[in-house]
Amino acid sequence: MSISPSSSAQAARENVARRLRDLRRNAGLTVTELASQCHWHHAKTSRIENARTPPSPADIRSWCGATGAEDQVEDLIAASQDAESLYREWRQRVRAGLRKLQDSYVELYRATDLLRTYSPVLVPGLLQTEGYARALLSTNARLLDIPDDAAEAASARLQRSRIIHEPGHRFVMVVEEAVLYYQLGNADAMAAQLGYLLTAGALPAVSLGVIPMSTRERTLWPQETFDVHDDTLVSVELISAEVNITQPSEIALYIKAFERLRRMAVYGADARALILRAIEALR
Incomplete structure (x- = not known):
């Protein structure tokens, strides 16, 4: 594929x-x-x-x-x-600041009934804590050589994340187990982030799956980070740009890929055990 x-x-x-x-x-x-x-x-x-x-x-x-x-x-x-x-460079997207970028996504998420998210390297944005988000956004600011308003942007990201508590939306999120070990911020910030995953995974509207590193005979290798908004839009995050895909045949391919990744993940008690193991590794 x-x-x-x-x-x-x-x-x-x-x-x-x-x-x-x-x-x-x-x-x-x-x-x-x-x-x-x-x-x-x-x-x-x-x-x-x-x-x-x-x-x-x-x-x-x-x-x-x-x-x-x-x-x-x-x-x-x-x-x-x-x-x-459809192809928007991050340098152009962040001209007005990282906070404005976070605010720009609010209406898209509110208009989405079913959001499917796959991430091989980061905690999905809607599940990020403020400390984790601040460390991530500050790193992005340095990479793009733009003013660092990560604190304000992280606060805006948390405001946006409240949508997971609003009725009428479902969130199916799949991450690779490695996400639990890539430390952003200090150990306390990472521990708080992992602890929040334990809580967020139990929310009624959220299905959080973790693909174990020990998975044998994977049916699909790790992919780029992407979101599927209902069946109408796929948003892909690259280092240099955000790619928005609207072609039905490509959307169908991403949904097919997501389903393969989702089926390899573990959920519930098994996912919590992996998160707890990552928390222990911080000590």
């Missing part, structure tokens, strides 16, 4: 590029002729048509003006902006 988390974004970009190329061809213009009418170099036309450079709204207006397709301007601008929203 091979999953390409950026293919939905690329497919959307290519769709916009194809529509623009068709407009040029239907207008009987060469690449050079269109570039001349738009007052830019012909290489820019080629980059846009080959989906290597996303067109700006001004580019699309010029393109449609040159090809006599002014009636398609707004639709193409909307399609291009949607395509770019």
